[in-house]
Amino acid sequence: MTRFTSETVVKPLLGFFALLSLVFLAGILVTLLTESGPFFGEYDPLKFFTGTQWYPTLQTQNEAGEWVSNPQFGLLPLLTASLQVTLLALVIALPLSLGAAVFLAEIAPPALREIIKPLIELLAGIPSVVFGFIGMVLVAPFIKDLFGIPIGLNGLSASIVLAFMAFPTITSLAEDAISAVPHDLKEASLAMGANRWETVSRVMVPAARSGIYSAVILGFGRVIGETMTVLMVAGGGAALTINPLSPLRPMTATIALEMGEAVQGGPHYHALFALALLLLVITLAFNLLAERIRGGRQELQR
Amino acid sequence: MKFSRKFRQGFWFAMSGVSIVIVLGMLGLVIGFIISKGADVISWEFLTDVPHKAMTEGGIWPAILGTLLLSLGSIVFALPLGLFAAIYLVEYSRDGKLRRWIRVGVNSLSGVPSVVFGLFGLALFVNFLGFGACILAGSLTLGLMVLPTIIRATEEALKSIPMSFREASLALGATRWNTTVRVVLPAAVSQILTGVILAVGRAAGETAPIMFTAAVFFTKRLPTGLFSKVMALPYHIYALMTEGTHPVEQTAMAYGTALVLLMLVLLVNGAAIFFRIRARKGKKW
Numbered sequence: 001m002t003r004f005t006s007e008t009v010v011k012p013l014l015g016f017f018a019l020l021s022l023v024f025l026a027g028i029l030v031t032l033l034t035e036s037g038p039f040f041g042e043y044d045p046l047k048f049f050t051g052t053q054w055y056p057t058l059q060t061q062n063e064a065g066e067w068v069s070n071p072q073f074g075l076l077p078l079l080t081a082s083l084q085v086t087l088l089a090l091v092i093a094l095p096l097s098l099g100a101a102v103f104l105a106e107i108a109p110p111a112l113r114e115i116i117k118p119l120i121e122l123l124a125g126i127p128s129v130v131f132g133f134i135g136m137v138l139v140a141p142f143i144k145d146l147f148g149i150p151i152g153l154n155g156l157s158a159s160i161v162l163a164f165m166a167f168p169t170i171t172s173l174a175e176d177a178i179s180a181v182p183h184d185l186k187e188a189s190l191a192m193g194a195n196r197w198e199t200v201s202r203v204m205v206p207a208a209r210s211g212i213y214s215a216v217i218l219g220f221g222r223v224i225g226e227t228m229t230v231l232m233v234a235g236g237g238a239a240l241t242i243n244p245l246s247p248l249r250p251m252t253a254t255i256a257l258e259m260g261e262a263v264q265g266g267p268h269y270h271a272l273f274a275l276a277l278l279l280l281v282i283t284l285a286f287n288l289l290a291e292r293i294r295g296g297r298q299e300l301q302r
Numbered sequence: 303m304k305f306s307r308k309f310r311q312g313f314w315f316a317m318s319g320v321s322i323v324i325v326l327g328m329l330g331l332v333i334g335f336i337i338s339k340g341a342d343v344i345s346w347e348f349l350t351d352v353p354h355k356a357m358t359e360g361g362i363w364p365a366i367l368g369t370l371l372l373s374l375g376s377i378v379f380a381l382p383l384g385l386f387a388a389i390y391l392v393e394y395s396r397d398g399k400l401r402r403w404i405r406v407g408v409n410s411l412s413g414v415p416s417v418v419f420g421l422f423g424l425a426l427f428v429n430f431l432g433f434g435a436c437i438l439a440g441s442l443t444l445g446l447m448v449l450p451t452i453i454r455a456t457e458e459a460l461k462s463i464p465m466s467f468r469e470a471s472l473a474l475g476a477t478r479w480n481t482t483v484r485v486v487l488p489a490a491v492s493q494i495l496t497g498v499i500l501a502v503g504r505a506a507g508e509t510a511p512i513m514f515t516a517a518v519f520f521t522k523r524l525p526t527g528l529f530s531k532v533m534a535l536p537y538h539i540y541a542l543m544t545e546g547t548h549p550v551e552q553t554a555m556a557y558g559t560a561l562v563l564l565m566l567v568l569l570v571n572g573a574a575i576f577f578r579i580r581a582r583k584g585k586k587w
Contacts, residue, residue: 007477010394011394018404095321126567127536133336133560134332196311197315227416232544259514280414
């Protein structure tokens with residue numbers, strides 16, 4: 001009898017622990033909503049989403065000539081900065097990742113693959129602050145000399161570093177996708193007289209494309225949420241610009257940089273939570289999208 | 303025509319090899335660069351002393367200790383939760399709506415940006431629950447962050463145990479829980495450990511989640527309890543590079559700190575990879 005009761009207790013208990021992930025996720029969402037709620041009450045959401053100035057400590061003179069604080073929380077410069085470094089990083093990472101994925105899935109002999117894959121894992125394990133550090137001492141000076149600009153801490157330097165951080169994620173998912181292409185397709189193509197490269201480029205990669213899209217989308221979600229690298233390397237300029245050689249301040253960097261200075265419970269504090277909420281929504285959406293695409297493909301194969 | 307097809311194949315195969323070479327070359331460059339610049343800074347004093355003279359002399363022992371405490375704390379919190387969750391997913395649940403939802407939750411949690419975890423920890427643990435910035439708040443925040451890693455690693459480990467193990471145990475009259483604890487877990491333990499080690503490495507290197515929940519730029523006092531603020535290696539690198547008034551000396555210290563953190567993380571990750579390869583080769587089933 002005792003054994004039956006222990007089993008009946010164990011299952012719901014374990015289920016409770018499994019549900020905690022969902023609970024935590026909901027908790028994060030609720031926390032960000034409550035902490036950013038006051039911001040949208042005080043500050044016109046339209047001004048937030050369309051404003052071109054992020055200037056939390058701005059002071060202006062009123063009619064009486066007194067200096068009053070008139071903080072500007074315009075999202076656009078930060079959002080453009082985030083999108084810009086992320087897209088540029090993906091543009092740099094994608095050819096490298098695709099090449100590496102093809103190499104690992106189709107070209108490398110198994111022994112070589114067994115050496116390369118752990119090395120890529122080591123790359124994935126390097127902390128982002130170390131990447132940021134390398135960006136500051138190695139990449140930024142190089143970019144500075146290359147373009148003859150006064151400071152190398154800018155969007156391009158950050159994108160280069162981010163590209164190497166995105167590489168392991170995109171490569172391993174793309175490789176999985178290419179490896180999962182049914183062998184019949186490959187053999188049919190080879191039997192038709194196509195050589196190995198033609199088979200890879202016109203049969204395997206197209207057949208794996210949904211997996212590759214999903215890898216890129218997941219990479220996008222990872223990179224846009226990356227904090228330390230852009231905080232240290234992107235330069236921190238909050239002006240609205242699309243020039244990657246100018247200093248940028250993506251959303252993550254803004255949060256990390258300004259949370260220390262913001263008065264707790266003040267408008268700036270709530271504004272930063274609003275940024276975090278937006279960031280969370282973007283990354284969750286891209287995560288779910290990536291899963292959708294991959295899930296759809298798996299069902300097709302079945 | 304035939305030559306050109308062959309040539310194109312050779313060209314593109316070479317290019318795909320080149321992309322591997324570029325990335326691994328960068329990996330080697332990064333590691334080599336930090337080792338060569340950081341090795342001059344590392345000394346016994348650097349590893350065991352507290353910082354002196356506005357961070358330009360002395361060592362980083364408080365930061366090393368802080369990072370060890372934070373990553374251990376996060377595992378103490380995340381390991382039981384992750385273990386139980388994975389056992390439920392693999393051993394107890396059937397394919398169904400609930401399980402799909404849980405899986406979506408785990409995947410989504412793993413995609414949440416680290417700085418968002420930091421803000422969550424700030425709002426919940428530091429402010430709402432009143433812990434203040436301390437080891438406890440930082441460990442809980444980091445623990446949440448590595449929870450999906452642990453769940454997934456444990457799931458993989460449990461799934462790799464052949465069904466016949468469970469069937470044999472169940473056929474002998476053991477309950478499912480008994481089977482899980484006495485048969486499945488012991489067989490999977492080395493693989494689970496690998497995942498836990500990887501999670502430790504991840505927690506040790508994270509900066510954004512502990513910026514507002516645990517870490518301080520400088521403290522001479524070593525932590526005395528769960529509610530102490532601590533220094534941490536990743537945050538120390540960031541602070542040395544962006545704050546303070548002696549950029550040249552501080553950059554030198556940052557090289558040393560980066561080397562220590564990099565070695566710690568590479569050692570941890572390398573150990574995990576090594577164990578995994580060895581376990582795979584020595585597998586009896």
